[in-house]
Amino acid sequence: xxxxxxxxxxxxxxxxxxxxxxxxxxxxxxxxxxxxxxxxxxxxxxxxxxxxxxxxxxxxxxxxxxxxxxxxxxxxxxxxxxxxxxxxxxxxxxxxxxxxxxxxxxxxxxxxxxxxxxxxxxxxxxxxxxxxxxxxxxxxxxxxxxxxxxxxxxxxxxxxxxxxxxxxxxxxxxxxxxxxxxxxxxxxxxxxxxxxxxxxxxxxxxxxxxxxxxxxxxxxxxxxxxxxxxxxxxxxxxxxxxxxxxxxxxxxxxxxxxxxxxxxxxxxxxxxxxxxxxxxxxxxxxxxxxxxxxxxxxxxxxxxxxxxxxxxxxxxxxxxxxxxxxxxxxxxxxxxxxxxxxxxxxxxxxxxxxxxxxxxxxxxxxxxxxxxxxxxxxxxxxxxxxxxxxxxxx
Amino acid sequence: xxxxxxxxxxxxxxxxxxxxxxxxxxxxxxxxxxxxxxxxxxxxxxxxxxxxxxxxxxxxxxxxxxxxxxxxxxxxxxxxxxxxxxxxxxxxxxxxxxxxxxxxxxxxxxxxxxxxxxxxxxxxxxxxxxxxxxxxxxxxxxxxxxxxxxxxxxxxxxxxxxxxxxxxxxxxxxxxxxxxxxxxxxxxxxxxxxxxxxxxxxxxxxxxxxxxxxxxxxxxxxxxxxxxxxxxxxxxxxxxxxxxxxxxxxxxxxxxxxxxxxxxxxxxxxxxxxxxxxxxxxxxxxxxxxxxxxxxxxxxxxxxxxxxxxxxxxxxxxxxxxxxxxxxxxxxxxxxxxxxxxxxxxxxxxxxxxxxxxxxxxxxxxxxxxxxxxxxxxxxxxxxxxxxxxxxxx
Numbered sequence: 001x002x003x004x005x006x007x008x009x010x011x012x013x014x015x016x017x018x019x020x021x022x023x024x025x026x027x028x029x030x031x032x033x034x035x036x037x038x039x040x041x042x043x044x045x046x047x048x049x050x051x052x053x054x055x056x057x058x059x060x061x062x063x064x065x066x067x068x069x070x071x072x073x074x075x076x077x078x079x080x081x082x083x084x085x086x087x088x089x090x091x092x093x094x095x096x097x098x099x100x101x102x103x104x105x106x107x108x109x110x111x112x113x114x115x116x117x118x119x120x121x122x123x124x125x126x127x128x129x130x131x132x133x134x135x136x137x138x139x140x141x142x143x144x145x146x147x148x149x150x151x152x153x154x155x156x157x158x159x160x161x162x163x164x165x166x167x168x169x170x171x172x173x174x175x176x177x178x179x180x181x182x183x184x185x186x187x188x189x190x191x192x193x194x195x196x197x198x199x200x201x202x203x204x205x206x207x208x209x210x211x212x213x214x215x216x217x218x219x220x221x222x223x224x225x226x227x228x229x230x231x232x233x234x235x236x237x238x239x240x241x242x243x244x245x246x247x248x249x250x251x252x253x254x255x256x257x258x259x260x261x262x263x264x265x266x267x268x269x270x271x272x273x274x275x276x277x278x279x280x281x282x283x284x285x286x287x288x289x290x291x292x293x294x295x296x297x298x299x300x301x302x303x304x305x306x307x308x309x310x311x312x313x314x315x316x317x318x319x320x321x322x323x324x325x326x327x328x329x330x331x332x333x334x335x336x337x338x339x340x341x342x343x344x345x346x347x348x349x350x351x352x353x354x355x356x357x358x359x360x361x362x363x364x365x366x367x368x369x370x371x372x373x374x375x376x377x378x379x380x381x382x383x384x385x386x387x388x389x390x391x392x393x394x
Numbered sequence: 395x396x397x398x399x400x401x402x403x404x405x406x407x408x409x410x411x412x413x414x415x416x417x418x419x420x421x422x423x424x425x426x427x428x429x430x431x432x433x434x435x436x437x438x439x440x441x442x443x444x445x446x447x448x449x450x451x452x453x454x455x456x457x458x459x460x461x462x463x464x465x466x467x468x469x470x471x472x473x474x475x476x477x478x479x480x481x482x483x484x485x486x487x488x489x490x491x492x493x494x495x496x497x498x499x500x501x502x503x504x505x506x507x508x509x510x511x512x513x514x515x516x517x518x519x520x521x522x523x524x525x526x527x528x529x530x531x532x533x534x535x536x537x538x539x540x541x542x543x544x545x546x547x548x549x550x551x552x553x554x555x556x557x558x559x560x561x562x563x564x565x566x567x568x569x570x571x572x573x574x575x576x577x578x579x580x581x582x583x584x585x586x587x588x589x590x591x592x593x594x595x596x597x598x599x600x601x602x603x604x605x606x607x608x609x610x611x612x613x614x615x616x617x618x619x620x621x622x623x624x625x626x627x628x629x630x631x632x633x634x635x636x637x638x639x640x641x642x643x644x645x646x647x648x649x650x651x652x653x654x655x656x657x658x659x660x661x662x663x664x665x666x667x668x669x670x671x672x673x674x675x676x677x678x679x680x681x682x683x684x685x686x687x688x689x690x691x692x693x694x695x696x697x698x699x700x701x702x703x704x705x706x707x708x709x710x711x712x713x714x715x716x717x718x719x720x721x722x723x724x725x726x727x728x729x730x731x732x733x734x735x736x737x738x739x740x741x742x743x744x745x746x747x748x749x750x751x752x753x754x755x756x757x758x759x760x761x762x763x764x765x766x767x768x769x770x771x772x773x774x775x776x777x778x779x780x781x782x783x784x785x786x787x788x
Contacts, residue, residue, distance in 0.1 A: 005642045007413025012406070018658065019401025214639040216625070217646050220618025228610045245608035248399045252611050252658070261655060264412065264646070 003213040005265040012260055014151045015177040018252070020244075022179050023050075023141060026057040026094075029177060030139070034092040035062045037085055039105050041069045041097045045143060048187045054096060054141060064088060069097065072158045072165065072280060072287070073104035079118065081108045085136070093138035095175075099147025099199075102140050106155035106173040109135040124166040124369050126159060135172040141179045144188065145251040146196035146288065148203060148258025150178035158281070164369055165277035180255065182247040194237045194343040195288035196250065200257040201229050201339075202272060202291040209299070210267040210376035212308050219312070222262050226317045228253050230339060237343055271374035272298050275385055278365040285352060292345040293352070296337040297392035301384060303329060305377065350394050359389045397607040399659040406654055408545045409571040412646070414638075416573050417444075417535060420451040420488075423571060424533070428486040429456045431479055433499050435463045435491045439537060442581040448490060448535060458482060463491070466552045466559065466674060466681070467498035473512065475502045479530070487532035489569075493541025493593075496534050500549035500567040503529040518560040518763050520553060529566040535573045538582065539645040540590035540682065542597060542652025544572035552675070558763055559671035574649065576641040587644075588631045588737040589682035594648040595623050595733075596666060596685040603693070604661040604770035606702050616656050617710045622647050624711070624733060631737055665768035666692050669779055672759040679746060686739040687746070690731040691786035695778060697723060699771065744788050753783045 017025060030036060036058065038051070045051045046067075055063060066081045085093070085108065095105035110132045111118035123129030142150045149155070154169040185193070208222035228249060235241055236250045256262070275298070276290030285293075303310065307329070314320040314332035323331065337347050346352045363386050366372065374380035411419060424430060430452065432445070439445045440461075449457060460475045479487070479502065489499035504526045505512035517523030536544045543549070548563040579587070602616035622643060629635055630644045650656070669692070670684030679687075697704065701723070708714040708726035717725065731741050740746045757780050760766065768774035 002639075004638055005413075007416065008410075010410040010412065011408075014405075016402075016404040016658075018404065019399075022401065214643070215646075216622045216643045217619065217650055220622060221615055224614025224618050225611065228614060231610070244398055245396075248659075249608070249610045252609075256611055264410075265642075 003211065005213050005215045008264040010260060010264045011171065012151065012174065014175045014259075016151060016180060016255070017177055018180045018248075020181065020183060022181055023053045024057045026054060026179070027060065030058070030061065030092055030094070032060050035064075035088075035090045036092045036094055037064045037066055037081070037088075037090040038094045038096055039066045039069060039081060039101055039108065040095075041067070041071070041101045043067075044187070045096050050096060050141065050143060050184065054094070064090060069101045069104045071100050073100045073107075074158045074160050075107075075119070076160065078104045078107050078111065078157065082111045082118065085112050091136065093136055095138060095140040096143065098142070098144030099149040102142075102147070102149040102175070103155040103157065105138050105140070106135075106149070106153075107157050107168070109138045110168075110170065110173055112136050121168050122157070122166045124164065124371075126162065126164060126166050132168075132170045132172055135170070137176050139177045139179075140175045142251070143184050144192060144196060145185060145254035146199040148200070148255055150175060150180065151255050151259040156277070163281045163365065165281050166369070180251050182244060182251050183242075185247045185251065186242045188239065190237050190239045190344065191286075193239060193250075194345060195286055196254055197229055197233045197236055197343055198288040198292050198340060198345055200254040201226065202288075202295055203257040204229075204262060205295065206270045206273060207262045207266065207268050209306055209309055209313065210269050211306065212312065213266055215264075215266045218262055218264060218266050221256075223313075223316045225253050225257055225262070230317070233339065233343055267376040269374075269376050271380045271385075274366065274371045274374055275362070275388065278362045278369070279358075281365060282361055283352075283354065283358070289346050289352065292340040292347055293349060293392050294388065296333055296340070296347055297388045299333045299336070301388045301391055302375070302380070305375070305379075348392055348394050349389075356393060359386060362389055397605065399607050399609045402658040404654060404658045405565065406545065406568065408568045408653075410545060410574060410649070411571055412574045412642075414575065414577060416575055417447045418451045420448060420573070421454065424452070424455065424486060424488070426454050429458075429482075429484045430486045430488050431458045431460055431475070431482075431484040432488045432490055433460045433463060433475060433495055433502065434489075435461070435465070435495045437461075438581070439490050444490060444535065444537060444578060448488070458484060463495045463498045465494050467494045467501075468552045468554050469501075469513070470554065472498045472501050472505065472551065476505045476512070479506050485530065487530055489532060489534040490537065492536070492538030493543040496536075496543040496569070497541070497549040497551065499532050499534070500529075500543070500547075501551050501562070503532045504562075504564065504567055506530050515562050516551070516560045518558065518765075520556065520558060520560050526562075526564045526566055529564070531570050533570045533572065535575075536645070537578050538586060538590060539579060539648035540593040542594070542649055544569060544574065545649050545653040550671070557675045557759065559675050560763070574645050576638060576645045577636075579641045579645065580636045582633065584631050584633045584738065585680075587633060588739060589680055590644065590648055591623055591627045591630055591737055592686050592734060592739055593682040594651040595620065596682075596689055597651040598623075598656060599689065600664045600667060601656045601660065601662050603700055603703050603707065604663050605700065606706065607660055609658075609660045612656055612658060612660050613706070615650075617707075619647050619651055619656070620711045627733065627737055661770040663768075663770050665774045665779075668760065668765045668768055669756070669782065672756045672763070673752075675759060676755055677746075677748065677752070683740050683746065686734040686741055687743060687786050688782065690727055690734070690741055691782045693727045693730070695782045695785055696769070696774070699769070699773075742786055742788050743783075750787060753780060756783055
């Protein structure tokens with residue numbers, strides 16, 4: 001059966017301000033009649049001087065601060081910012097950080113103007129999944145290339161007590177603009193750099209590794225980004241290597257990995273993400289490291305469903321041209337796994353000190369969060385998830 | 395000397411509405427309090443029923459029409475639409491056509507609100523080059539994939555008496571939205587399909603074929619689009635081949651060829667376009683066919699300046715891996731020329747019945763329009779243009 005490219009809408013109004021020393025332009029990017037709340041995470045934006053540079057650029061503006069947003073940002077923390085904004089009447093938010101701070105800020109921007117209980121912004125067993133109709137305007141200064149959140153309209157929030165990571169999205173939560181200074185990444189440690197490479201890689205795979213619909217541009221773009229990550233990955237994780245182009249390519253690849261250029265009209269999977277979210281929720285593993293554990297196992301278990309695209313991936317991304325179809329596919333999965341390992345990432349539960357005992361709790365989590373029909377065909381059920389978690393044991 | 399990726403801003407707020415039977419959605423895409431002027435070219439949008447479909451979708455709206463916009467749209471014609479809009483108080487324009495109608499509409503939208511003589515919107519020996527500060531909102535229904543005008547903020551207008559084609563650009567003239575129905579291309583004749591393929595191909599080359607700055611994403615995206623055009627070109631020009639994916643890939647490639655995804659932070663050339671515009675201005679040759687004449691000659695004459703990128707192009711786009719550097723480059727230029735020929739395009743002045751007599755008039759045109767420092771290094775002067783025109787004789 002020949003598939004066709006689906007109808008799609010493509011829209012991304014976020015302005016990217018990319019390069020060296022762009023933070024001073026904040027002065028003119030936000031009108032001075034705005035009262036700005038700066039949101040951030042731990043102390044690294046203070047320690048490395050980013051917050052000071054931002055406050056200096058905004059010296060003519062009214063500015064407040066809200067720090068302490070966690071990795072895997074929680075609903076509870078975000079709601080404190082919502083209260084602060086309502087009380088102090090901020091009308092613009094500037095998120096300074098990586099995906100966690102930006103995702104939290106998207107939710108905060110939406111919740112401030114939401115008519116009802118903000119939990120209802122989410123579905124997945126949390127709330128009613130009510131679409132938002134407006135959000136406070138916000139922008140970002142990206143400090144960690146990885147999630148693409150700086151140029152998309154999606155967000156993932158953690159509900160601690162419910163041990164749940166759930167997402168929402170809306171065109172109302174595109175950042176107005178995002179400042180991307182590659183030099184800001186010079187202060188990142190190897191582990192975060194590696195996480196960023198893997199996160200971007202697997203974002204691309206979620207949009208690419210499904211079944212072919214003949215979308216030639218989207219496929220070529222995905223393959224180009226994957227090849228770029230494979231080429232630069234080993235150098236990027238050297239935290240002492242401050243080559244400007246290297247970090248600029250890393251940053252721009254991570255943004256393009258999830259800003260919609262790859263996905264118009266093509267099927268998407270996202271099962272690795274759902275399965276990984278549950279690992280983080282129960283065992284607090286870094287998001288990217290859950291993906292490097294799940295993806296190789298998922299590709300093995302879903303090999304038949306993904307056969308045509310796995311072959312294309314083997315040939316175009318890894319240049320594997322000899323052997324039978326199965327040999328090519330197996331070699332491509334092997335190379336993918338080796339690439340993750342070369343970044344210092346775990347590729348099995350064993351690598352993070354977990355074993356068989358995790359499988360049923362993780363499957364129960366998926367069931368609780370209604371993740372029972374995943375994947376590009378919606379046929380990836382709990383039994384398949386169980387098989388994948390099992391395949392990922394060693 | 396190692397070059398770096400330049401600072402850039404990336405912004406493109408146009409919403410793309412792509413796929414089958416999207417025109418009926420016009421009903422909800424434009425608010426009913428808008429008074430809409432539909433702009434179009436010759437009769438093909440009437441003949442093939444596109445205008446009827448649009449008017450049917452807009453049956454609840456107040457709608458007027460302005461037809462007769464030429465290929466290579468003129469200032470004089472566009473100014474008639476400006477007068478009509480002012481007189482009848484239209485507040486939204488819907489361009490239905492290819493690059494000519496959309497480019498004209500961009501100028502019309504800008505000129506309606508321009509404070510002063512609209513000629514001053516242009517530089518290049520025409521006017522003062524005054525930046526516009528606003529424009530009437532407009533959208534497009536694309537009927538001819540080629541120029542990318544449906545998703546960018548540039549426009550080229552012809553001044554007939556001055557024998558000049560000049561451009562302007564502004565973030566104010568991004569279309570609000572553009573409807574892309576691949577099936578609309580089923581009524582196009584081979585010559586227009588071939589022109590579209592070549593126009594897109596050379597748009598990519600203008601942004602790619604310069605000198606390397608290490609922009610890995612931009613390079614991979616460009617190479618992916620070039621490969622796509624090489625793969626689909628021969629089938630696209632078969633006007634009887636109504637394969638949906640084929641035309642969808644053609645349409646989406648042409649849009650991406652000039653919607654800014656290829657150009658952030660990289661040098662650009664555009665000399666082939668400037669040199670081609672003069673051929674159209676004097677001899678009325680189709681825009682795309684001027685490019686297929688100029689580009690091969692330009693690549694030969696500028697081989698040293700473009701050496702590194704020509705080698706990359708030879709290897710990655712044409713898979714030429716054997717021979718000396720010069721042999722690879724020559725083979726790549728030869729393959730490019732053969733590709734244009736395979737589309738039925740002229741690749742020399744001789745192919746369109748012109749000879750040596752054209753050279754000095756064309757060089758004089760470039761001088762008159764202040765096109766004396768072209769190319770990625772601004773070192774492409776009149777002597778080099780003369781050499782390229784001469785190289786293109788046979």
